[in-house]
């Protein structure tokens with residue numbers, strides 16, 4: 001994708017996730033693969049009201065080649081996810097209440113979801129009877145170290161649709177902006193259902 005088109009697609013995605021309430025304050029960050037490398041959001045802005053100036057352009061090694069300000073504090077995690085997932089073309093990171101609370105409530109290394117028709121909104125899932133697994137990582141302010149943990153786990157449990165960071169949020173991955181947006185929407189629906197179910201049934 002061309003750099004300018006990439007920025008516009010991320011601005012539109014940001015307005016949409018903000019409307020859903022999934023990037024409060026300055027939370028969240030977005031990136032996309034371009035013809036020459038990557039575009040990533042600059043740090044510290046309202047991701048629902050991005051402008052073309054609030055992005056940095058990176059080359060394929062992740063070095064800044066254009067733009068001003070600081071790249072997202074979590075750029076290293078975006079770059080690691082692109083390196084690990086051949087299919088990743090767009091990564092959208094959000095801070096929804098459901099992703100934040102559910103990732104804290106589940107103590108293990110993954111959230112497993114089964115029994116919902118909406119699972120089929122995620123690429124490759126054909127039935128509500130398949131078990132969807134989303135890896136959960138403990139939050140860490142050292143993003144390089146967090147990225148290393150993600151890489152380690154990916155060796156045994158490959159990342160397909162995204163990962164959860166405990167008490168922090170979701171990193172959704174897709175083959176296009178549209179697919180990543182669909183993955184966020186499907187996953188957020190499933191997270192909300194699981195929270196409701198746990199409240200009613202009181203168990204995982």
Ligand SMILES: CSC[C@@H](O)[C@@H](O)C(=O)COP(=O)(O)O
Pocket residue numbers: 025026027028029041042043044045071072073074093
């Ligand atoms: C409320 S700020 C949250 C940040 O610490 C971070 O997690 C985040 O998502 C946004 O960081 P940013 O550096 O703007 O990309």
Ligand SMILES: [Zn+2]
Pocket residue numbers: 027028029074093095168169
């Ligand atoms: Zn964040």
